Amino acid sequence: MSFILKEHISINGIAACVPSYSESNLDYEWISEKERKKLIKTTGIAHRRIASTDTTASDMSFHAASKLLSDLDAKASEIDVLINVTQTPDYLIPGTALLLQDRLKMKKDSIAFDINLGCSGYVYGLYVLSSLIDGKSNKKGLLLAGDKSSHPVNYKDKSTYPLFGDAGSATLIEYNENAEPMFFKLNSDGSGHEAIIVRSGGLKSPASADTTTIKFISERIERASNELELNGMDVFSFATTKVPVQIKALIDQFEIEKDSIDYFIFHQANKLMNELIRKKLKLSPEKVPYSLEKFGNTSSASIPLTIVTNKANLKPKDKVLISGFGVGLSWASSVVNFNNTKISELVEI
Amino acid sequence: MADLNIDDLLLKLLEEFDDIETENFTAETSFKDLEEWSSMQALVVIALVDEHYGVALTGEDLLNCDTVNDLYNLIEKKSS
Numbered sequence: 001m002s003f004i005l006k007e008h009i010s011i012n013g014i015a016a017c018v019p020s021y022s023e024s025n026l027d028y029e030w031i032s033e034k035e036r037k038k039l040i041k042t043t044g045i046a047h048r049r050i051a052s053t054d055t056t057a058s059d060m061s062f063h064a065a066s067k068l069l070s071d072l073d074a075k076a077s078e079i080d081v082l083i084n085v086t087q088t089p090d091y092l093i094p095g096t097a098l099l100l101q102d103r104l105k106m107k108k109d110s111i112a113f114d115i116n117l118g119c120s121g122y123v124y125g126l127y128v129l130s131s132l133i134d135g136k137s138n139k140k141g142l143l144l145a146g147d148k149s150s151h152p153v154n155y156k157d158k159s160t161y162p163l164f165g166d167a168g169s170a171t172l173i174e175y176n177e178n179a180e181p182m183f184f185k186l187n188s189d190g191s192g193h194e195a196i197i198v199r200s201g202g203l204k205s206p207a208s209a210d211t212t213t214i215k216f217i218s219e220r221i222e223r224a225s226n227e228l229e230l231n232g233m234d235v236f237s238f239a240t241t242k243v244p245v246q247i248k249a250l251i252d253q254f255e256i257e258k259d260s261i262d263y264f265i266f267h268q269a270n271k272l273m274n275e276l277i278r279k280k281l282k283l284s285p286e287k288v289p290y291s292l293e294k295f296g297n298t299s300s301a302s303i304p305l306t307i308v309t310n311k312a313n314l315k316p317k318d319k320v321l322i323s324g325f326g327v328g329l330s331w332a333s334s335v336v337n338f339n340n341t342k343i344s345e346l347v348e349i
Numbered sequence: 350m351a352d353l354n355i356d357d358l359l360l361k362l363l364e365e366f367d368d369i370e371t372e373n374f375t376a377e378t379s380f381k382d383l384e385e386w387s388s389m390q391a392l393v394v395i396a397l398v399d400e401h402y403g404v405a406l407t408g409e410d411l412l413n414c415d416t417v418n419d420l421y422n423l424i425e426k427k428s429s
Contacts, residue, residue: 035387038367038385038389038390039389042389042392042393043389159388232388232389232392233388233391233392233395233407233408234408236392236395236396237395237405237407237408240396240399240405241405272392272393272396273392273396275396276396276399276400279400280399280400
Protein backbone atom coordinates (compact mmCIF):
# COMPACT_ATOMS: atom_id res chain seq x y z
CA MET A 1 0.00 0.00 0.00
CA SER A 2 0.67 3.69 -0.06
CA PHE A 3 1.88 3.71 -3.67
CA ILE A 4 -1.26 4.47 -5.66
CA LEU A 5 -2.08 4.93 -9.33
CA LYS A 6 -5.36 6.75 -10.03
CA GLU A 7 -6.84 6.68 -13.49
CA HIS A 8 -9.55 8.65 -15.29
CA ILE A 9 -9.38 11.82 -13.24
CA SER A 10 -8.71 15.23 -14.74
CA ILE A 11 -8.08 18.42 -12.84
CA ASN A 12 -10.41 20.97 -14.41
CA GLY A 13 -9.29 24.02 -12.51
CA ILE A 14 -7.56 25.50 -9.47
CA ALA A 15 -8.27 28.77 -7.63
CA ALA A 16 -6.96 30.41 -4.48
CA CYS A 17 -8.06 33.25 -2.24
CA VAL A 18 -6.15 35.39 0.28
CA PRO A 19 -7.10 38.33 2.49
CA SER A 20 -6.12 41.68 0.96
CA TYR A 21 -4.44 42.86 4.18
CA SER A 22 -0.70 42.18 4.12
CA GLU A 23 1.63 42.25 7.11
CA SER A 24 5.40 42.68 6.71
CA ASN A 25 7.90 40.78 8.82
CA LEU A 26 10.05 43.93 8.72
CA ASP A 27 7.44 45.41 11.06
CA TYR A 28 7.50 42.49 13.52
CA GLU A 29 8.61 44.53 16.51
CA TRP A 30 8.72 41.68 19.02
CA ILE A 31 12.26 40.95 17.77
CA SER A 32 15.10 43.34 16.90
CA GLU A 33 15.41 44.82 13.43
CA LYS A 34 18.54 42.77 12.85
CA GLU A 35 16.73 39.58 13.81
CA ARG A 36 13.87 40.46 11.50
CA LYS A 37 16.25 40.79 8.56
CA LYS A 38 17.89 37.50 9.43
CA LEU A 39 14.48 35.87 9.77
CA ILE A 40 13.40 37.09 6.34
CA LYS A 41 16.67 35.98 4.75
CA THR A 42 16.52 32.51 6.31
CA THR A 43 12.82 31.72 6.06
CA GLY A 44 12.27 33.63 2.81
CA ILE A 45 9.05 34.98 4.33
CA ALA A 46 8.78 38.76 3.94
CA HIS A 47 5.02 39.27 3.95
CA ARG A 48 1.93 37.40 5.09
CA ARG A 49 -1.73 37.92 4.34
CA ILE A 50 -3.81 38.14 7.49
CA ALA A 51 -7.58 37.66 7.63
CA SER A 52 -9.75 39.99 9.67
CA THR A 53 -11.24 38.73 12.93
CA ASP A 54 -14.57 37.92 11.34
CA THR A 55 -13.12 36.10 8.33
CA THR A 56 -12.68 32.32 8.54
CA ALA A 57 -10.80 29.79 6.45
CA SER A 58 -14.12 28.69 4.97
CA ASP A 59 -14.78 32.24 3.72
CA MET A 60 -11.53 32.16 1.75
CA SER A 61 -12.17 28.69 0.33
CA PHE A 62 -15.75 29.70 -0.52
CA HIS A 63 -14.58 32.70 -2.53
CA ALA A 64 -11.95 30.58 -4.28
CA ALA A 65 -14.68 28.05 -5.16
CA SER A 66 -17.05 30.73 -6.45
CA LYS A 67 -14.34 32.16 -8.69
CA LEU A 68 -13.37 28.73 -9.98
CA LEU A 69 -16.93 27.64 -10.79
CA SER A 70 -17.54 30.92 -12.55
CA ASP A 71 -14.30 30.69 -14.58
CA LEU A 72 -15.11 27.11 -15.58
CA ASP A 73 -18.72 27.93 -16.31
CA ALA A 74 -19.60 25.07 -13.96
CA LYS A 75 -22.49 24.83 -11.54
CA ALA A 76 -22.29 23.89 -7.88
CA SER A 77 -25.33 21.66 -8.48
CA GLU A 78 -23.13 19.39 -10.66
CA ILE A 79 -20.78 18.55 -7.80
CA ASP A 80 -21.23 15.13 -6.24
CA VAL A 81 -18.51 15.25 -3.59
CA LEU A 82 -17.07 18.13 -1.57
CA ILE A 83 -14.02 17.60 0.62
CA ASN A 84 -12.84 20.44 2.81
CA VAL A 85 -9.31 20.19 4.20
CA THR A 86 -8.77 22.41 7.22
CA GLN A 87 -7.43 22.52 10.75
CA THR A 88 -9.11 25.82 11.47
CA PRO A 89 -12.82 24.93 11.24
CA ASP A 90 -15.67 27.39 11.69
CA TYR A 91 -17.06 25.31 14.56
CA LEU A 92 -15.86 22.33 16.54
CA ILE A 93 -19.16 20.74 15.52
CA PRO A 94 -20.41 20.43 12.77
CA GLY A 95 -17.75 19.94 10.13
CA THR A 96 -17.11 22.98 7.95
CA ALA A 97 -17.72 21.02 4.72
CA LEU A 98 -21.43 20.96 5.55
CA LEU A 99 -21.56 24.75 5.87
CA LEU A 100 -19.76 25.07 2.55
CA GLN A 101 -22.06 22.55 0.85
CA ASP A 102 -25.00 24.72 1.85
CA ARG A 103 -23.33 28.06 1.14
CA LEU A 104 -22.29 26.95 -2.35
CA LYS A 105 -25.88 25.80 -2.97
CA MET A 106 -24.79 22.28 -3.78
CA LYS A 107 -27.44 19.61 -4.13
CA LYS A 108 -28.42 17.58 -1.07
CA ASP A 109 -27.78 14.42 -3.03
CA SER A 110 -24.05 14.86 -2.42
CA ILE A 111 -21.22 13.85 -0.11
CA ALA A 112 -19.50 16.49 2.05
CA PHE A 113 -16.95 16.04 4.82
CA ASP A 114 -13.78 17.51 6.31
CA ILE A 115 -10.27 16.15 6.43
CA ASN A 116 -8.21 17.29 9.41
CA LEU A 117 -4.73 17.63 7.94
CA GLY A 118 -2.51 20.65 7.42
CA CYS A 119 0.59 20.91 5.28
CA SER A 120 0.10 17.50 3.64
CA GLY A 121 -3.67 17.97 3.38
CA TYR A 122 -3.95 19.15 -0.21
CA VAL A 123 -2.32 16.00 -1.59
CA TYR A 124 -4.27 13.77 0.81
CA GLY A 125 -7.48 15.55 -0.15
CA LEU A 126 -6.77 15.09 -3.83
CA TYR A 127 -6.16 11.38 -3.28
CA VAL A 128 -9.33 10.82 -1.24
CA LEU A 129 -11.48 12.87 -3.60
CA SER A 130 -10.16 11.18 -6.73
CA SER A 131 -10.86 7.81 -5.08
CA LEU A 132 -14.53 8.74 -4.73
CA ILE A 133 -14.95 10.01 -8.28
CA ASP A 134 -15.72 6.75 -10.06
CA GLY A 135 -17.63 8.03 -13.10
CA LYS A 136 -20.75 6.17 -11.95
CA SER A 137 -22.20 7.49 -8.70
CA ASN A 138 -19.88 10.46 -8.59
CA LYS A 139 -18.60 12.40 -11.57
CA LYS A 140 -17.41 15.74 -10.24
CA GLY A 141 -15.63 16.57 -7.02
CA LEU A 142 -14.59 19.80 -5.36
CA LEU A 143 -11.56 19.93 -3.10
CA LEU A 144 -11.39 22.92 -0.79
CA ALA A 145 -8.22 23.41 1.25
CA GLY A 146 -7.71 26.40 3.47
CA ASP A 147 -6.53 27.56 6.85
CA LYS A 148 -6.55 30.69 8.92
CA SER A 149 -3.12 29.87 10.28
CA SER A 150 -2.68 33.35 11.78
CA HIS A 151 -4.87 31.88 14.50
CA PRO A 152 -4.03 30.48 17.01
CA VAL A 153 -0.50 31.87 17.09
CA ASN A 154 0.80 34.29 19.70
CA TYR A 155 2.43 37.55 18.58
CA LYS A 156 5.03 37.01 21.29
CA ASP A 157 6.09 33.65 19.88
CA LYS A 158 8.84 34.28 17.34
CA SER A 159 8.93 30.58 16.45
CA THR A 160 5.42 30.69 14.94
CA TYR A 161 4.01 34.19 14.50
CA PRO A 162 6.18 35.43 11.58
CA LEU A 163 5.78 32.22 9.58
CA PHE A 164 2.09 31.81 8.89
CA GLY A 165 -0.32 33.44 6.48
CA ASP A 166 -3.98 32.84 5.70
CA ALA A 167 -5.36 31.39 2.45
CA GLY A 168 -8.08 29.23 0.98
CA SER A 169 -8.29 27.28 -2.26
CA ALA A 170 -10.57 25.31 -4.54
CA THR A 171 -9.81 22.53 -7.05
CA LEU A 172 -12.40 20.94 -9.32
CA ILE A 173 -11.80 17.41 -10.58
CA GLU A 174 -13.86 15.30 -12.93
CA TYR A 175 -14.12 11.73 -14.21
CA ASN A 176 -12.49 11.62 -17.63
CA GLU A 177 -11.74 8.38 -19.54
CA ASN A 178 -8.93 10.08 -21.44
CA ALA A 179 -7.11 11.61 -18.48
CA GLU A 180 -3.54 10.56 -17.85
CA PRO A 181 -3.02 8.70 -14.57
CA MET A 182 -2.10 10.40 -11.30
CA PHE A 183 0.48 8.80 -9.01
CA PHE A 184 0.52 9.06 -5.23
CA LYS A 185 2.71 8.12 -2.30
CA LEU A 186 1.33 8.84 1.14
CA ASN A 187 2.94 8.44 4.55
CA SER A 188 2.07 9.02 8.21
CA ASP A 189 4.04 9.01 11.46
CA GLY A 190 1.87 9.88 14.43
CA SER A 191 4.77 9.35 16.82
CA GLY A 192 5.74 12.88 15.80
CA HIS A 193 2.38 14.42 16.68
CA GLU A 194 3.92 16.78 19.23
CA ALA A 195 6.17 18.50 16.67
CA ILE A 196 3.33 20.81 15.58
CA ILE A 197 0.49 20.95 18.08
CA VAL A 198 -2.20 23.02 19.75
CA ARG A 199 -2.24 21.28 23.12
CA SER A 200 -5.46 22.63 24.59
CA GLY A 201 -9.01 23.26 23.52
CA GLY A 202 -9.77 19.65 22.58
CA LEU A 203 -10.98 16.93 24.91
CA LYS A 204 -7.53 15.91 26.12
CA SER A 205 -7.04 19.31 27.68
CA PRO A 206 -10.34 21.23 27.64
CA ALA A 207 -10.37 25.02 27.42
CA SER A 208 -10.06 26.73 30.81
CA ALA A 209 -8.64 29.88 32.30
CA ASP A 210 -5.30 28.12 32.54
CA THR A 211 -5.18 27.14 28.87
CA THR A 212 -5.50 30.77 27.81
CA THR A 213 -2.83 32.02 30.22
CA ILE A 214 0.26 33.16 28.35
CA LYS A 215 3.43 31.61 29.70
CA PHE A 216 7.11 32.29 29.16
CA ILE A 217 8.65 29.38 27.27
CA SER A 218 12.07 30.74 26.30
CA GLU A 219 13.69 33.89 24.95
CA ARG A 220 11.07 35.71 22.85
CA ILE A 221 8.74 32.73 22.94
CA GLU A 222 5.58 33.22 24.99
CA ARG A 223 2.30 31.47 24.40
CA ALA A 224 -0.74 29.85 25.97
CA SER A 225 -1.39 26.12 25.67
CA ASN A 226 -4.37 26.75 23.38
CA GLU A 227 -2.01 28.34 20.84
CA LEU A 228 0.16 26.74 18.19
CA GLU A 229 3.46 25.25 19.26
CA LEU A 230 6.08 24.32 16.68
CA ASN A 231 9.30 22.41 17.22
CA GLY A 232 11.27 23.80 14.30
CA MET A 233 14.20 21.44 14.76
CA ASP A 234 12.08 18.27 14.69
CA VAL A 235 10.04 19.44 11.71
CA PHE A 236 13.18 20.42 9.84
CA SER A 237 14.85 17.05 10.43
CA PHE A 238 11.68 15.22 9.46
CA ALA A 239 10.99 17.10 6.25
CA THR A 240 14.53 17.27 4.90
CA THR A 241 15.06 13.53 5.37
CA LYS A 242 11.63 12.01 4.62
CA VAL A 243 10.41 14.16 1.74
CA PRO A 244 13.29 13.59 -0.72
CA VAL A 245 13.12 9.84 0.02
CA GLN A 246 9.37 9.76 -0.61
CA ILE A 247 9.64 11.66 -3.88
CA LYS A 248 12.46 9.44 -5.15
CA ALA A 249 10.46 6.34 -4.20
CA LEU A 250 7.36 7.65 -5.99
CA ILE A 251 9.07 8.41 -9.28
CA ASP A 252 11.13 5.20 -9.14
CA GLN A 253 8.06 3.08 -8.43
CA PHE A 254 6.19 4.39 -11.46
CA GLU A 255 9.30 4.82 -13.62
CA ILE A 256 8.69 8.51 -14.13
CA GLU A 257 11.65 10.40 -15.60
CA LYS A 258 12.56 13.23 -13.26
CA ASP A 259 13.31 15.44 -16.26
CA SER A 260 9.82 14.83 -17.67
CA ILE A 261 8.33 16.68 -14.69
CA ASP A 262 7.89 20.35 -15.56
CA TYR A 263 7.45 21.72 -12.03
CA PHE A 264 7.92 20.56 -8.46
CA ILE A 265 5.48 22.39 -6.22
CA PHE A 266 6.19 21.97 -2.54
CA HIS A 267 4.29 22.91 0.55
CA GLN A 268 5.65 26.34 1.48
CA ALA A 269 7.27 25.73 4.87
CA ASN A 270 10.28 28.01 4.78
CA LYS A 271 13.06 28.73 2.33
CA LEU A 272 15.82 27.01 4.29
CA MET A 273 13.88 23.75 4.47
CA ASN A 274 12.47 23.87 0.95
CA GLU A 275 15.80 24.76 -0.62
CA LEU A 276 17.53 21.87 1.13
CA ILE A 277 14.84 19.50 -0.18
CA ARG A 278 15.28 20.99 -3.67
CA LYS A 279 19.06 20.57 -3.56
CA LYS A 280 18.84 17.02 -2.24
CA LEU A 281 16.63 16.14 -5.21
CA LYS A 282 19.03 17.99 -7.55
CA LEU A 283 16.29 20.17 -9.01
CA SER A 284 17.04 23.43 -10.78
CA PRO A 285 15.54 26.55 -9.13
CA GLU A 286 13.45 27.29 -12.26
CA LYS A 287 11.49 24.10 -11.67
CA VAL A 288 10.60 24.92 -8.07
CA PRO A 289 8.26 27.90 -7.77
CA TYR A 290 7.54 29.63 -4.46
CA SER A 291 4.79 31.70 -2.92
CA LEU A 292 6.15 32.04 0.59
CA GLU A 293 7.93 35.37 0.13
CA LYS A 294 4.64 37.23 -0.17
CA PHE A 295 2.26 34.81 1.58
CA GLY A 296 4.25 32.83 4.18
CA ASN A 297 3.36 29.28 5.17
CA THR A 298 -0.30 28.90 4.21
CA SER A 299 -0.76 25.34 5.51
CA SER A 300 -3.19 23.25 3.44
CA ALA A 301 -3.61 26.00 0.81
CA SER A 302 0.11 26.39 0.08
CA ILE A 303 0.29 24.14 -3.00
CA PRO A 304 -2.75 25.55 -4.86
CA LEU A 305 -1.72 29.09 -3.85
CA THR A 306 1.75 28.51 -5.30
CA ILE A 307 0.17 27.19 -8.51
CA VAL A 308 -2.15 30.20 -8.79
CA THR A 309 0.53 32.79 -8.06
CA ASN A 310 2.86 31.20 -10.62
CA LYS A 311 0.20 30.70 -13.28
CA ALA A 312 2.15 32.81 -15.80
CA ASN A 313 4.81 30.07 -15.97
CA LEU A 314 2.55 27.02 -15.95
CA LYS A 315 1.33 25.58 -19.22
CA PRO A 316 -1.97 23.76 -19.88
CA LYS A 317 -0.38 20.32 -20.31
CA ASP A 318 2.38 20.46 -17.71
CA LYS A 319 3.33 17.45 -15.64
CA VAL A 320 3.64 18.59 -12.03
CA LEU A 321 4.86 16.95 -8.86
CA ILE A 322 3.15 18.23 -5.73
CA SER A 323 4.37 17.45 -2.23
CA GLY A 324 3.01 18.40 1.18
CA PHE A 325 4.65 17.66 4.53
CA GLY A 326 4.25 18.67 8.15
CA VAL A 327 1.76 18.45 11.00
CA GLY A 328 0.88 14.88 11.97
CA LEU A 329 3.51 14.05 11.07
CA SER A 330 2.13 13.44 7.62
CA TRP A 331 3.66 13.66 4.16
CA ALA A 332 2.29 13.03 0.70
CA SER A 333 3.50 13.46 -2.88
CA SER A 334 1.79 13.08 -6.22
CA VAL A 335 2.57 13.43 -9.90
CA VAL A 336 -0.37 14.94 -11.76
CA ASN A 337 -0.91 16.14 -15.30
CA PHE A 338 -2.63 19.35 -16.12
CA ASN A 339 -5.27 18.65 -18.72
CA ASN A 340 -6.03 22.10 -20.04
CA THR A 341 -6.43 22.88 -16.36
CA LYS A 342 -7.85 26.34 -15.81
CA ILE A 343 -5.85 28.31 -13.28
CA SER A 344 -7.85 31.26 -11.98
CA GLU A 345 -6.50 34.67 -11.07
CA LEU A 346 -5.82 35.06 -7.36
CA VAL A 347 -8.90 36.22 -5.45
CA GLU A 348 -8.40 38.83 -2.72
CA ILE A 349 -11.09 39.56 -0.14
CA MET B 350 29.62 16.19 -1.73
CA ALA B 351 32.43 18.48 -0.63
CA ASP B 352 35.53 16.92 0.92
CA LEU B 353 35.55 17.57 4.61
CA ASN B 354 38.35 19.72 5.93
CA ILE B 355 38.37 22.23 8.72
CA ASP B 356 39.27 25.26 6.57
CA ASP B 357 36.46 24.53 4.16
CA LEU B 358 34.00 24.09 7.05
CA LEU B 359 35.13 27.39 8.57
CA LEU B 360 34.64 29.19 5.27
CA LYS B 361 31.18 27.76 4.80
CA LEU B 362 30.15 28.67 8.34
CA LEU B 363 31.55 32.18 7.94
CA GLU B 364 29.21 32.76 5.03
CA GLU B 365 26.27 32.08 7.32
CA PHE B 366 27.35 34.22 10.26
CA ASP B 367 26.96 37.92 9.59
CA ASP B 368 28.70 39.45 12.59
CA ILE B 369 32.06 37.77 12.87
CA GLU B 370 35.39 38.77 11.30
CA THR B 371 37.35 36.12 9.43
CA GLU B 372 40.40 36.46 11.67
CA ASN B 373 38.30 35.86 14.78
CA PHE B 374 36.72 32.71 13.45
CA THR B 375 38.86 29.64 14.09
CA ALA B 376 38.50 25.95 14.85
CA GLU B 377 38.42 26.91 18.52
CA THR B 378 35.58 29.41 18.18
CA SER B 379 32.55 28.50 20.29
CA PHE B 380 29.99 29.34 17.66
CA LYS B 381 27.10 28.86 20.05
CA ASP B 382 28.45 31.66 22.24
CA LEU B 383 28.18 34.14 19.39
CA GLU B 384 25.54 36.79 19.89
CA GLU B 385 23.70 35.86 16.74
CA TRP B 386 23.38 32.19 17.72
CA SER B 387 19.72 31.17 17.87
CA SER B 388 17.51 28.16 17.22
CA MET B 389 17.11 29.42 13.67
CA GLN B 390 20.88 29.71 13.22
CA ALA B 391 21.11 26.08 14.41
CA LEU B 392 18.87 25.10 11.51
CA VAL B 393 21.07 27.10 9.15
CA VAL B 394 24.10 25.08 10.33
CA ILE B 395 22.22 21.77 10.05
CA ALA B 396 21.15 22.68 6.49
CA LEU B 397 24.70 23.68 5.56
CA VAL B 398 26.18 20.44 6.84
CA ASP B 399 23.51 18.36 5.10
CA GLU B 400 23.89 20.18 1.79
CA HIS B 401 27.68 20.15 1.63
CA TYR B 402 28.65 16.97 3.45
CA GLY B 403 25.54 14.80 3.15
CA VAL B 404 25.31 14.37 6.92
CA ALA B 405 21.97 14.96 8.67
CA LEU B 406 22.65 16.32 12.16
CA THR B 407 19.97 16.47 14.82
CA GLY B 408 19.36 19.26 17.28
CA GLU B 409 20.76 16.99 19.96
CA ASP B 410 23.95 16.50 17.96
CA LEU B 411 24.45 20.26 17.89
CA LEU B 412 23.83 20.53 21.63
CA ASN B 413 26.92 18.40 22.15
CA CYS B 414 29.13 20.70 20.05
CA ASP B 415 30.79 23.84 21.35
CA THR B 416 33.54 24.69 18.91
CA VAL B 417 33.88 24.45 15.16
CA ASN B 418 36.36 21.66 15.83
CA ASP B 419 33.70 19.70 17.72
CA LEU B 420 31.37 20.14 14.77
CA TYR B 421 34.09 18.99 12.39
CA ASN B 422 34.70 15.84 14.46
CA LEU B 423 31.01 15.11 14.63
CA ILE B 424 30.55 15.39 10.86
CA GLU B 425 33.58 13.17 10.34
CA LYS B 426 32.20 10.58 12.76
CA LYS B 427 28.73 10.57 11.24
CA SER B 428 29.95 10.39 7.66
CA SER B 429 32.18 7.38 8.22
